[in-house]
Amino acid sequence: MRKIGLVAGVGAVLVWCLLPVVWIISLSFKSQAAVSGGTDPGFLPLDSFTGFANYADVLADDQFRRAIINSIGISLIATLLSVMIATLAAYAIARLEFKGKKLVLTTALAIAMFPVVSLVSPLFDLWRTIGLYDTWPGLILPYMSFTLPLAIWTLSAFFREIPWEMEQAAQVDGATSWQAFRKVIVPLAAPGVFTAAILTFFFAWNDFVFGITLTSTENARPIPAALSFFVGPDPFQRPAGLLAAAAVVATIPIVLIVLVFQRKIVAGLTSGAVKG
Amino acid sequence: MAAITLKNIVKKYGDGFAAVNDVSIDIADGEFxxxxxxxGCGKSTLLRMIVGLEDITSGDMMIGDRKVNDLAPRDRNLAMVFQNYALYPHLSVYENIAxxxxxxxxxxxxxxxxxxNASKTLELDEHLERKPGNLSGGQRQRVAMGRAIVREAxxxxxxxxxxxxxAKLRGQMRTEIARLQKRLGITTVYVTHDQTEAMTLGDRVAVLKRGYLQQLATPRELYENPGNLFVAGFIGSPPMNFLPAEVDGTTVTLPFGTVQIPEEKAERAQGKGVLMAGIRPEFFEDAQIADKVGSDSTFTADIDFVxxxxxExxxxxxxxxxxxxEAKMRELEADLEGEGLRTQLVVSLDGSSRIKEGDKAEIxxxxxxxxxxxPATGENLTVDREHAGEIPDHALVTAG
Structure with a gap:
């Protein structure tokens, strides 16, 4: 009885979460005419099935390819930099005594509380003046500043969990502070590093507001913004099938990244370090 | 391999608390x-100062001929085994040692x-590819030792x-450490609060109290010739008995009666009023089974508990x-982290003794x-200086 309830509950949640995704996938296999004409209203694409034609069209589109490259590039660079800076900052916060430690932590939190929208217009003006408008760095910078606080908080919690002796042992074994950090502390904090990386990547990949405001051409426009400009070959008809295909394609990298990173998040990695 | 010399080492923390006070120890090459x-006596702090994990407030720390006060731990070429092993959990046993x-x-x-080589010595061969998390306590201990012996520290x-x-594993590892040290002949400093380890492992033992060195001597010297009350009470289990005593000539009056002591000892204790006599439990025997009973050295006592x-x-x-x-004894108990519940004599009798609880027995x-x-300074008046190792002067003044 309990088992049936569990299965039903899990099923309900799965349907609730995955239905939109499945729907998008189903749309992406329907022909343009069928979607806009409503000739094939069924869930499964039957007589309007076009195979991978939509995907081929999407990938053939130069604008979309640029957007994909922009998104991947910008998100990866932002994630990388953010995680690197956050790791160093969090280590300092967790391990060193310095003046203004509290200030750094509270400021970081305060930044995270700002609504994104309230910063967009000043940034727009600023970026235009200093020439960052419509460039990769123009997006990487705001992404980093919004993800750093969370990354720092997550990571400093992880660092605090690592026993001091690990580092001291490494130093006695002949490591410099940097070697001890890189060879012992960072590997032990890996779950934290990857958690921070996933969160940062999510934020950067899914951002729409910055993406649409701070860019004007395919020079730096990321996918979510590009999708809203996506018109396909016929400007008078919204290419729903193409859009659906584009959305699916845009989801693939993030699914891959999460799957890869998730393996690295192994809880309890530090077990066995000290007495048990 | 090298000798380690500690000269007037002091460790003061920012709040003025002195964890280690003016400790000088010469450790010869190859000595244990x-x-x-x-x-809280500062023994771990002292060790961490040798290895470089704590700053030295003043004094000289020499390893071989080098003054290492300001050297980073990695430049001191010492190997350390931590209390909780501090193994690297993300590395295999092999990589931990490497x-x-x-x-x-x-x-x-x-x-x-x-x-x-190291894994063979420590019998870790079949565990080399495992992670520390999957090892037992004793195996982790051996990995930590492997990491220490693998380089020429x-x-x-x-x-x-x-x-x-x-307890069982502790005994085994103790012998193992002793054997390893003898074989490698490497200078070793070992911190412990366990006196069995102290007595069995060490060539010499340094007894510390509240940051002060009390006595530095071989285990036998410590046991037979403690420099002051603290050392006498700390070394030995069950601990030495302390009794109020008055000396008159060669006659010592104890709560149970009078006993005779040798003249040279009596001489040094003349005219000092009430003293504290320290007698180890095994110096007593059931008069019924002791071989050399004289009437001047036996007394009758009510046995409270057996x-x-x-x-034995x-x-x-x-x-x-x-x-x-009594006040002095309470103070001493506090120093020794014991609970001075009552003033009582513990006597260790032969196992064949038939004395029972409630008996009036002749001891x-x-x-x-x-x-x-x-009792004022804690100084041992009857100490045999030639067989007591080093006793710093302050141990005779400040000791409890």
């Missing part, structure tokens, strides 16, 4: 020295050779390495002490081995 004392060599940039072939430092093991252990019997005999002696005491302490 134990730092022992109750918790870690110091890898840092030194040793070629793979050399690393492999040395790691295999100048000295080994151990920080209570056995305190996390169960513990029969087979090979512990009997407890309560006594009354004058207030100044023999070998008073020639009795020590007499000045």
């Amino acid at each position: 020295v134990i730092l022992v004392g109750p918790s 870690f110091p060599l890898r840092l030194a940039g040793a070629p793979d072939q050399e690393v492999d050779e040395k790691v295999r 100048d000295a080994f430092l151990f920080d209570e390495p056995l305190s996390n093991l169960d 513990e029969w252990l087979g090979n 019997t512990y009997a407890y005999i309560p006594f009354e002490a004058p207030p100044e002696v 023999y005491v070998d008073a020639t081995k009795m020590h007499l302490f000045d």
Whole structure:
């Protein structure tokens, strides 16, 4: 009885979460005419099935390819930099005594509380003046500043969990502070590093507001913004099938990244370090 | 390999608390020295100052001919085994042991050779590919030792390495450490609060109390010639008995009666008023079975409680002490982290003794081995200086 309830509950949640995704996938296999004409209203694409034609069209589109490259590039660079800076900052916060430690932590939190929208217009003006408008760095910078606080908080919690002796042992074994950090502390904090990386990547990949405001051409426009400009070959008809295909394609990298990173998040990695 | 010399080492924390006070210890090349004392005595701090994990406030720390006060731990070429082992959980046993060599940039072939050697010595061969998390306590302990012996360090430092093991394993590892040290002949400093480890492992033992060195001597010297009350009470289990005593000529008056002591000892204790006599439990014997009973060295006592252990019997005999002696004993108990519940005599009798609880028994005491302490300073008045190792002057003034 309990088992049936569990299965039903899990099923309900799965349907609730995955239905939109499945729907998008189903749309992406329907022909343009069928979607806009409503000739094939069924869930499964039957007589309007076009195979991978939509995907081929999407990938053939130069604008979309640029957007994909922009998104991947910008998100990866932002994630990388953010995680690197956050790791160093969090280590300092967790391990060193310095003046203004509290200030750094509270400021970081305060930044995270700002609504994104309230910063967009000043940034727009600023970026235009200093020439960052419509460039990769123009997006990487705001992404980093919004993800750093969370990354720092997550990571400093992880660092605090690592026993001091690990580092001291490494130093006695002949490591410099940097070697001890890189060879012992960072590997032990890996779950934290990857958690921070996933969160940062999510934020950067899914951002729409910055993406649409701070860019004007395919020079730096990321996918979510590009999708809203996506018109396909016929400007008078919204290419729903193409859009659906584009959305699916845009989801693939993030699914891959999460799957890869998730393996690295192994809880309890530090077990066995000290007495048990 | 090298000698380690501590000269007037002081450690003061920012709040002015002095964890280590003016400690000087010469550790010869290849010697096994134990730092022992109750918790908070500064023994671990001292060890961490040798290895470089704590700053030295003043004094000189020499390893070989080098002054290492300001050297980083990695430049001191010492190997340390931490109390909780501090193994690297993300590395296999092999890589844990290889870690110091890898840092030194040793070629793979050399690393492999040395790691295999160390693992053979410590019988870790079948565990080399496992992670520390999957090992038992004793195995982790051995990995930590492997990491220490794999490189040619100048000295080994151990920080209570056995305190996390169960009693049986502790005994085994103790012998193992002793054997290893003798074989490698490497200078070793070992911190412990366990006096069995201190007595069995060390060539010499340094007893510390509240940051002050009390006595530095061989285990036998410590046991037979403690420099002051603290050392006398700390070394030995069950601990030495302390009784109020008055000396008149060669006659010592104890709560139970009078005993005779040798003239040279009596001489040094003349005219000092009430003293504290220190008599180890095994200096007593059931008069019924002792071989050399004289009427001047036996007394009758009410036995309060008896513990029969087979090979020996512990009997407890309560006594009354004058207030100044009792106060001193309470202070000493506090220093030794004991609970001074009552003033009582613990006597260790032969296992064949038939004395029972509530008996009025005749007990023999070998008073020639009795020590007499000045209750004000704690100084052992009857100490044999030639067989007591080093006793710093302050240990005779400030000691409790």
